[in-house]
Amino acid sequence: MSSLRTLLCGLVFALTAQQAQAEDPFLNTVAGCVGRLSAQMEHHWLFHDKPTAQIETQRAHMLDILEALTTHQNARSVLSTRIAAKLAHASLLTRAAFSHDPKSMAWARAQSDRQLALCSTITLAAHRAPQEKQMTVSDASTEQKTVNQRAVQVKQ
Numbered sequence: 001m002s003s004l005r006t007l008l009c010g011l012v013f014a015l016t017a018q019q020a021q022a023e024d025p026f027l028n029t030v031a032g033c034v035g036r037l038s039a040q041m042e043h044h045w046l047f048h049d050k051p052t053a054q055i056e057t058q059r060a061h062m063l064d065i066l067e068a069l070t071t072h073q074n075a076r077s078v079l080s081t082r083i084a085a086k087l088a089h090a091s092l093l094t095r096a097a098f099s100h101d102p103k104s105m106a107w108a109r110a111q112s113d114r115q116l117a118l119c120s121t122i123t124l125a126a127h128r129a130p131q132e133k134q135m136t137v138s139d140a141s142t143e144q145k146t147v148n149q150r151a152v153q154v155k156q
Contacts, residue, residue, distance in 0.1 A: 027069050031078045033119035034062045035085030040116060043093045061123045089115065 037059035044050040070078050089112065096108035 024069070024074075027066075027074065027078065028081055029118075030062060030066050030069060030122065031081035032085035033122060034059065034066050035082040035087075036089040036115050036119060037062055038082070039086045039089035039093060040112075043090070043097075047097075058120065058123060062119065065122070 037055060041052055041055045041059055044052040044055055066078065092108045092112045092115075096105050096112055099105045099108065
């Protein structure tokens with residue numbers, strides 16, 4: 001009888017979780033990204049040789065966006081989406097790190113990278129390598145100026 005009750009509770013939870021999805025696809029995407037970045041950050045903590053500063057910064061930016069989008073009415077669905085995405089991403093990372101099948105590891109790593117790349121497109125912060133050159137534009141005098149210098153000149 002106990003297993004039947006557990007199955008029934010699981011079914012009820014699954015049905016309510018499906019109904020709890022927010023109607024805003026952008027909100028779902030941001031909530032999912034926060035969950036994925038949380039799992040990625042914890043995975044980086046597990047493997048001490050991986051840097052976490054960029055992931056932590058990106059997660060902080062996503063949390064700011066999510067906080068702005070979350071209301072009292074959709075808070076439950078946002079949390080549900082975050083948890084589901086975190087569990088799914090943690091599963092991918094576990095498979096990528098500990099699977100015995102090289103094809104499975106590569107697939108999981110590719111899926112994880114693809115999901116994180118989607119999250120990177122949402123934030124406005126540039127994630128560039130330090131050696132990368134700054135984007136430049138040329139004005140009428142053909143002198144190269146950075147975008148910020150050009151913006152100041154236009155503003156004046």
